[in-house]
Amino acid sequence: MRIGQIDIDRPVILAPMEDVTDRAFRQLCKRHGADIVYTEFVSAEAIRRGAEKSIRKLAMDEHERPVAVQIFGGTVESMVEAAAIAESYEPDYLDINFGCPVKKVAGRGAGAALLKEPEKLLAIASAVVNAVSLPVTAKTRIGWDHDSINITDTVRRLEDAGIRAVAVHGRTRSDMYKGRADWGRIAEAKQACSIPVIANGDVWSADDAVAMFAETGADGIMIGRGSIGNPFIFAQAKHLIKTGERLPLPSxxxxxxxxxxxxxxxxxxxxxxxxxxxxxxxxxxxxxxxxxxxxxxxxxxxxxxxxxxxxxxxxxxxxxxxxxxxxxxxxxxxxxxxxxxxxxxxx
Ligand SMILES: Cc1cc2nc3c(=O)[nH]c(=O)nc-3n(C[C@H](O)[C@H](O)[C@H](O)COP(=O)(O)O)c2cc1C
Incomplete structure (x- = not known):
């Protein structure tokens, strides 16, 4: 999978998680084999205001690389300004959150709310791509609800906007975290575009990781909750993917x-x-x-x-x-x- 200078075969990636993927956890996961790590999402508005707590989240360590900074926001202006500031912290790439379902984000027109406003989503993605020289990626869900699943349209739009890879969580906004992620929809997204697709949702073991690559045809996979308290999952998944053999459970x-x-x-x-x-x-x-x-x-x-x-x-x-x-x-x-x-x- 290629994103700018990064070129990794079937990467196993640490998902962005608020209050979890701070520098300490990212480094821990890196030491245990994560190929790429993401920061927690950071509010564009807060970055723009110079809010100290948010600015601190942009900092990273050399040995976390490759590392992506994820930002979210509901307006082109705030996202463009925040992207330029985030770029100055020199992550390997920038990621835009178009999937967050929680009220404080989606209720304010950002995150998953943009799935209901495809024109605005496109405007934000293009503006950020044009505002920075780093590669820009996006992370999204398969749709707002089950009556409006639009992931193939979304990934095509993102590709047209110059987005370099897209991570797809196989749930809608209305699912929140219920049920099982729909890997079939991720496979459809992979078929619909030519940029790399990173599959996400419900990888809890190395076996799940192998199954997710096989069922989605994705270029990379991303693990969130399955890594909490279990950073071993990265090395285990990679070992099984590359050798077909299982590492022992951690003692x-x-x-x-x-x-x-x-x-x-x-x-x-x-x-x-x-x-x-x-x-x-x-x-x-x-x-x-x-x-x-x-x-x-x-x-x-x-x-x-x-x-x-x-x-x-x-x-x-x-x-x-x-x-x-x-x-x-x-x-x-x-x-x-x-x-x-x-x-x-x-x-
Ligand atoms: C505690 C927590 C915090 C999260 N924070 C973010 C976030 O900041 N940005 C984002 O794009 N997704 C966030 N997510 C969603 C995850 O990145 C991921 O898409 C989701 O958990 C599904 O993957 P999983 O089944 O491997 O956990 C968060 C999820 C959890 C559980």
Missing amino acids: YRDRIEAAREHLRLSLEYKGEKHGVLEMRRHYSTYLKGLPGVSKVRNLLVREPDPAVIVELLREFEATCEALDREGLLKEGGEFLNDHSPKLILNY
């Missing part, structure tokens, strides 16, 4: 180490106070299914001192080790395809 040691690594990165980027707070919603997904997890989780989410958190994780690992020696642990615990319902409700 309790791997999972506790990933939580520690995530904590270290969060502290590095967000400082002690925010780094510790940020990590609190992640422990349960890293440790899910391991013995005595609720007890250790309760301690972890109350503890302000990172050194004590590291010690709690070490003690927890020692407990798991002891149980493992007695043969009382399943391989990898019950770590399959779950995600944190809390994170999804927030979104």
Whole structure:
């Protein structure tokens, strides 16, 4: 799959996720094999106003590359201005969000709301393409609702506007996150245009990743919720895609180490106070299914001192080790395809 200078065979990509894909999580996923990572979406209006919290989201690290910055907005003016500012942070490409279903975005004429206004969607896409020299991509859904599925039309329009690749989440706006993503519609989108199509929606395992490539014919795939607490999914998916063989499930040691690594990165980027707070919603997904997890989780989410958190994780690992020696642990615990319902409700 080619986007500007980036040329990767069947990339497995980390999806943009608000409050999740910050620098720490992006780097963690990169270390575990993600081929391309996306920032959380950033509001064009907020970038334009110079809102500090949003501007901070544009920053990235060299070793995250290739990395895309995603922006959203409901007017040509704000998007053009924000695109130029985002470009100055030197991501590998810029992505436009035409798929976000939540009220604070779609209710204000941005994100998925633009699927109901194809002329405006086209105007925004062309204006952003013309405003920057970086490649511009888009991420969208298959339509507003089931009576107005228009993904083939949308991808053609985006291609005409100069968009270099399009990520398609196989749900409508009205689906939100319900039901299953419709991979058949993604396959139709792939047939309808000649720019690369990135398939997205409901990849929870390496097997799903292989099936998604096969069923959609897409050039790349993008994983969102399936990577939360499970960055291993990238290496597992790539290994299965390229060799036809499955890597073993991550052990309790791997999972506790990933939580520690995530904590270290969060502290590095967000400082002690925010780094510790940020990590609190992640422990349960890293440790899910391991013995005595609720007890250790309760301690972890109350503890302000990172050194004590590291010690709690070490003690927890020692407990798991002891149980493992007695043969009382399943391989990898019950770590399959779950995600944190809390994170999804927030979104
Ligand atoms: C917590 C959360 C935050 C999200 N934030 C964004 C976002 O900022 N931009 C975006 O384009 N999609 C966002 N999404 C949608 C995901 O990128 C993805 O399209 C969706 O979750 C379906 O893929 P999955 O089944 O692999 O999770 C978000 C999803 C979740 C669960």
